[in-house]
Amino acid sequence: MSPEKHLRRVDIERVAAGERLALPHLNACEQCAVEIDRLRAEARAFAARRPAAHFIDALPRRKMHWYLPAFASVCASALVLLTYLPQPQVEQPRLKGSGLSLFVTRAEATRPLESGERPKPRDRLTMVYDAPFDGHLLIIDAEQGKPLSALFPFGGSSSRPISAGRTVLADGFELDTTAASEWAVAIFSESELDLSAFELQWPSGGSPADITCGRCRIDVIELTRATP
Amino acid sequence: MTNAELAQLYESYSYLVLRRCQRLLGLNADAEDALQEVFLKARAKLKPNTERSPLFWLYRVATHCCYDLLRRRALTNRLRPAVEITARTADDGADADRRALMGMVLRKVDEPTCELGLLHHLDGLTQDELSAVSGYSRKTVGKKLQIFEREFKQLWNTAGGSE
Numbered sequence: 284m285s286p287e288k289h290l291r292r293v294d295i296e297r298v299a300a301g302e303r304l305a306l307p308h309l310n311a312c313e314q315c316a317v318e319i320d321r322l323r324a325e326a327r328a329f330a331a332r333r334p335a336a337h338f339i340d341a342l343p344r345r346k347m348h349w350y351l352p353a354f355a356s357v358c359a360s361a362l363v364l365l366t367y368l369p370q371p372q373v374e375q376p377r378l379k380g381s382g383l384s385l386f387v388t389r390a391e392a393t394r395p396l397e398s399g400e401r402p403k404p405r406d407r408l409t410m411v412y413d414a415p416f417d418g419h420l421l422i423i424d425a426e427q428g429k430p431l432s433a434l435f436p437f438g439g440s441s442s443r444p445i446s447a448g449r450t451v452l453a454d455g456f457e458l459d460t461t462a463a464s465e466w467a468v469a470i471f472s473e474s475e476l477d478l479s480a481f482e483l484q485w486p487s488g489g490s491p492a493d494i495t496c497g498r499c500r501i502d503v504i505e506l507t508r509a510t511p
Numbered sequence: 512m513t514n515a516e517l518a519q520l521y522e523s524y525s526y527l528v529l530r531r532c533q534r535l536l537g538l539n540a541d542a543e544d545a546l547q548e549v550f551l552k553a554r555a556k557l558k559p560n561t562e563r564s565p566l567f568w569l570y571r572v573a574t575h576c577c578y579d580l581l582r583r584r585a586l587t588n589r590l591r592p593a594v595e596i597t598a599r600t601a602d603d604g605a606d607a608d609r610r611a612l613m614g615m616v617l618r619k620v621d622e623p624t625c626e627l628g629l630l631h632h633l634d635g636l637t638q639d640e641l642s643a644v645s646g647y648s649r650k651t652v653g654k655k656l657q658i659f660e661r662e663f664k665q666l667w668n669t670a671g672g673s674e
Contacts, residue, residue, distance in 0.1 A: 293634040297566050300523045326526035335518035342551055
């Protein structure tokens with residue numbers, strides 16, 4: 284029998300290890316059979332020197348590391364805390380003014396009231412407000428010698444919610460002919476505002492600088508009429 | 512796998528697996544480590560009576576373990592060349608050269624390709640058998656063997672060998 288037709292080494296090893304293979308060559312080839320017997324004898328000798336029981340006893344046990352349950356419990360606790368604890372309020376930055384703009388309608392023509400420009404008696408003013416986020420807006424009419432009143436919402440006693448962005452306030456108003464000093468004070472806040480909270484800050488003859496509100500945006504525009 | 516099943520597997524195959532690891536690694540102590548690693552993996556992953564040939568499975572895992580050990584050894588030797596010199600002098604010269612070439616191939620070729628290449632060229636597994644034992648398609652096995660052979664030939668020629 285030519286060497287080319289002998290079993291592959293790996294097949295000899297499989298047979299020596301006890302795997303059942305249908306190999307007709309095996310019965311006819313003494314050389315392969317000898318090789319298989321030799322391998323089996325070596326394997327038996329090895330097994331005698333190194334019994335399976337000793338080897339298996341020496342195998343490291345799979346053990347649960349102490350830090351795995353500890354880590355899992357820390358993660359679970361953190362998840363519970365994140366889920367159920369009240370979320371801290373995101374503090375809105377304290378904002379400076381420039382949210383309020385006035386448009387003046389005079390002789391049927393409408394234009395922005397320029398910075399420093401004073402309106403005239405009988406001018407109709409339209410208020411526009413640029414809100415940086417959804418919040419509450421209260422615009423107060425502060426006239427020396429008179430109690431505060433609301434320009435927006437007109438005649439109201441508390442703020443009204445407005446959305447972020449530019450809002451043309453429907454509550455425009457017409458100026459009277461008073462000669463007293465007067466200001467429009469726009470107060471924008473993330474929470475609702477009450478007009479009564481500012482009345483104490485406004486003694487007769489006061490200044491709009493006396494009107495304060497923590498974490499609010501305050502705009503002041505003078506409405507004192509221009510002298511003709 | 513139960514301890515009884517593992518013991519049976521060990522009695523049938525441990526000698527062959529150890530021999531295989533010795534051929535790849537050269538150092539007996541490393542081969543013993545690889546043998547332990549192979550049977551640890553068998554205990555965890557091998558399902559008795561489901562493999563077409565447990566020997567193929569064990570050889571594949573053994574190649575993988577030896578590959579890891581060779582890579583670690585290469586890393587260690589880079590840091591401690593004296594250890595390599597000692598190991599080489601204790602070895603048979605021709606074997607050391609073969610293993611050095613093998614080490615170069617293992618470092619250059621990705622692990623699955625190496626496993627298939629060694630099982631094919633060292634153990635004579637056919638491409639169909641490789642496909643069965645690795646789970647790759649016959650076509651992928653063919654491609655990976657081509658890569659293995661190409662890299663091996665390149666390194667062989669670079670090292671001054673002849674085909």
